[in-house]
Amino acid sequence: MAVLNGPLSCFEQMDDVQFTHWTSLLEERTGMHLPKERRSFLETSLGLRMKEIGIQDFSAYYHHLQSEKNGEREWLTLVDRLTVHETRFFRHEPSLEFLEEVILPRIFESEPERKKIQIWSAGCSTGEEAYTLGMIATQFIKKLSKHCYLAVTGMDISIPALVTARKAVYEQYKVRHVPERYLEHYFVEQDNGRYQIIDTLKKRVCFVPFNIIDMKKTLLEPMDIIFCQNVLIYFNRDRRKQIIHQLVQRLRPGGFLVLGAGESLSNPHSELEKVDFPNSLAFFKKLNE
Ligand SMILES: C[S@@+](CC[C@H](N)C(=O)[O-])C[C@H]1O[C@@H](n2cnc3c(N)ncnc32)[C@H](O)[C@@H]1O
Structure with missing residues (x-):
């Protein structure tokens, strides 16, 4: 971390009033909750970005973000720096087993002639979760020999993350958790050693910007399955409740919501x-009576 002890130390430390201003701005615009213990994370992230664009102090940067001219674009960059994008293909096995063993079979049992399945990866980061869901559902539909259209929508607040997701090209180390049978079917190794998602899967998965605390603007058909994993942890309890309420509005009766195993409410x-399914946290939306 040498870089943090070097030029950055010329930035002022954030005082209590500044910290409150910044955390309120973040909470209001993204819902992100930054407790006092994360003050140094905020100082460092802001400081690094300010250094890149040549702004000397926190107040000047705060005003820059409100400016009509460049504020909006800069805001998108900053949000990307402050959000955690950690993800991977086939990340949470129990939830994926639940998808394969419970959700998909139940959907086809209740409606054998189903012609379309819609899946949503809310907080999709760089796309690994959305493509994973796409691969599992495609395999399942193939196995049943059904003619059923699959659409997966990945959404995130971070534009750079969505750009990576849309490219659908991943470094070799990123595909290390992809089971061999999926790797063979859904990826093509490029000359540079990277792995490209095949076109037929890419066409089924689209990526759209969205802010999970402001879903009113998000036009989506009702979803059959919503995965929202490792996202709610960044919000306080009230926000989590509001977000779940919004997700439920976008879920078809009889559809499933799958959260991260530890994100319990x-x-x-x-x-x-x-x-109930071992080591997972999943819900069924009751059918209309
Ligand atoms: C840790 S990643 C989780 C990725 C994936 N769901 C998984 O479990 O592997 C959290 C993602 O939530 C996104 N995020 C954070 N706040 C958000 C908001 N207000 N609206 C939409 N996405 C948000 C971040 O940009 C980040 O990509």
Whole structure:
């Protein structure tokens, strides 16, 4: 971390009032909750970005972000720097087993002639989760020999993350968790050693910018399956409840919501029914009576 002890130290430390201003701005615009313990993370992230664009102090940067001319574009860059994009293909096995063993079979049992399945990866980061869901669902549909159209939508607040997702090209180390049978079917190794998602899968998966705390602007058909994993942890309890409420509005009755295993809320929504499956946290949206 030599870089942090070097030129950055010329930046002022953030005082309590500045910290409150910054955390309120972040909370209001992204819902992100930054406790006091993360003050040095905020100082460092802002400091690094300010150094890149030649701004000397936190107040000047705060005003720059409000400016009509470049503020909006700079805001998108900053949000990308402050959000955690950690993800990987086939990240949470129990949830994926739940998808394969419970969700998809139930959808086709209840509606054998189903012609379309819509899946949403909310907070998709650089696309690995959305493509993973796409691969598993495609294999499942193939196995049943059904003519069913699959559409996966990945959404995230970070534009650079979405750009990577749309490219659908990943370094070799990123595909190390992809099971061999999926790697063979859905990736092509390029001359430079990177792996490209094949076109037929790429066409099924689209990526759209969105802010999870402002879903009113998000036009989506009702989803059959929503994965929202490792996203809610960045929000406080009230925000989590609001987000779940919005996700439920976008879920088809009979559809499934899959959260990260540790992102529990005891009673998230009256329209949801918990579905027990080992090491996972998943809910079924009750059918209309
Ligand atoms: C840790 S990643 C999780 C990625 C993936 N879901 C997984 O589990 O591997 C969290 C993602 O949530 C996104 N995020 C954070 N705040 C958001 C917001 N207000 N609206 C939409 N996405 C947000 C971040 O940009 C980041 O890509």
